[in-house]
Amino acid sequence: MNFQTLIDDRKKFFWILHIVGWCSFALVHYIGSFVDNFRDSYVFIIISDAYIGAMLTFPLRYLYQKVWDMKPSQLVLTILSASFVVGITWGVIKRFSFFEFYKFGSHPDDWTIYFQNTLGSFYIVLCWSGLYFGIKYYQMLQKERQKVLTAANMANQAQLKMLRYQLNPHFLFNTLNAISTLIMCEENNTANRMVSKLSEFLRHSLHTDPIKKVPLRQEIKALSLYLEIEKIRFEDRLAVEWTVSEDAEQALVPSLLLQPLIENSIKYAIAACDEGGIISVSAKTFGHDLLLEVKDNGPGLDNGHYNNGQQGVGVGIKNIKERLQNLYDDHSFVLSSVEPNGLKVNIRIPLEFEPE
Structure with a gap:
């Protein structure tokens, strides 16, 4: 006890x-x-x-x-x-x-x-009474503090769930829009493959607890399902490079943390260029931190989505920032341009592993 x-x-x-x-x-x-x-x-x-x-x-x-x-x-x-x-x-x-x-x-x-000497006895009993009320008030304060912490934790979890589930309809809308376009162009086989992959991705997404963190290898698996959907759409125009260290694969990250970044790269880099482009995803450990990077060779910060050089305010970017703020006291999220062209997103979060 x-x-x-x-x-x-x-x-x-x-x-x-x-x-x-x-x-x-x-x-x-x-x-x-x-x-x-x-x-x-x-x-x-x-x-x-x-x-x-x-x-x-x-x-x-x-x-x-x-x-x-x-x-x-x-x-x-x-x-x-x-x-x-x-x-x-x-x-x-x-x-x-x-x-x-x-x-x-x-x-x-x-x-x-x-x-x-009965006065001395009175003082001792008075001290006993004072200690009784002092401990009683301490217990009450601890109970109220526990209630406040519980309420704050429940509110934080509710917000995290809201932010996490916000990604599904956002991604679903974009994908269904692409499927609709394929059907209108009478590319039914391609549309059918996208629906099949979409079903597999959503099944994986719904089975993942929105509050719990997942190993990066599991996040990469989810990203691979998502990228298979997009590769059906873009074919050879979409190339993906992975550079993930062995230690980083075991590190814990919020589920679907990188998916909105890759979705942005596809929307504003791959889709914007007739010849397509390359998305690079890297992860490594450094000291007590996990360093994540998503990079593309698109227009970069100069496109309208990123507000002419200021940090992005899109749904995906805003969602990631709010989730990181709720989950970590010590973290960083940086958008920067890549020379000669492109956008790079760097995320630093505390290094955590699954308990053995």
Whole structure:
């Protein structure tokens, strides 16, 4: 049982602190008895005082639970009154035990002696009450904090799912549009192959948890399915180069992280050039980071989609940025031109692997 689980179990946590607290009280007084050189019989007095103190303060827990919702002024008055009554009672019993055990039953005639040092007992009980309320408030704050963290985590997961699922209709629209064009051009065989590949890609996509990260090798498999669809469309005009290190293949990445980048390259580089083009995908590890790069030889940042040299604001680019911001505190996303022409996207994320 970890510490947080123990705190959450309020009844068990109370009893542990209650017993440990009064045992500590007995231990401190026992050590103090060596200084004053008391007789061995004083040990029984110490044990008796701690036991009676524990028994008298225990009912305060139920009293404080009933008055918990009182106004602050009334609550403070109740705590002081209850601590005073219990402290005085405990002080009197301690004095009685002292004469019974240490003086061997020789009790004084003056009954006021029993009330000596009861103020110290009141302070100890008041400290017990303060600790009870302090721990109680701490538990409440921890519970509220846990609720806030849970709510924030649920909201973050909902946003990630929304961003992840946003890619499917966006990609689906573009592909169906291409299939529609093929049908209009009476290229039915090609359209049929694209529908078959599209079905395979969507099946793979829907079986992937949008929250969990996947190994890069699995992401490459998904990209390969997508590129098979596009190769049917562009044939020899589309060429893809892969440069992925062995370590990078095992690294975890958000699912379909690179697909929007390749889709952009196809739309604004391959489709824009009659002779087609090349898309290069590379991945490698560097220190504690995973470095990803998608590069094409199209018009680059000068085309209208990238807003004349500023970072892209398309659906795919915006989606990737928001997903990275939600998933990683330390990351980078950079768009840059390639000489003599082309666009390069560099992504740096923390290096993570699947637990063994």
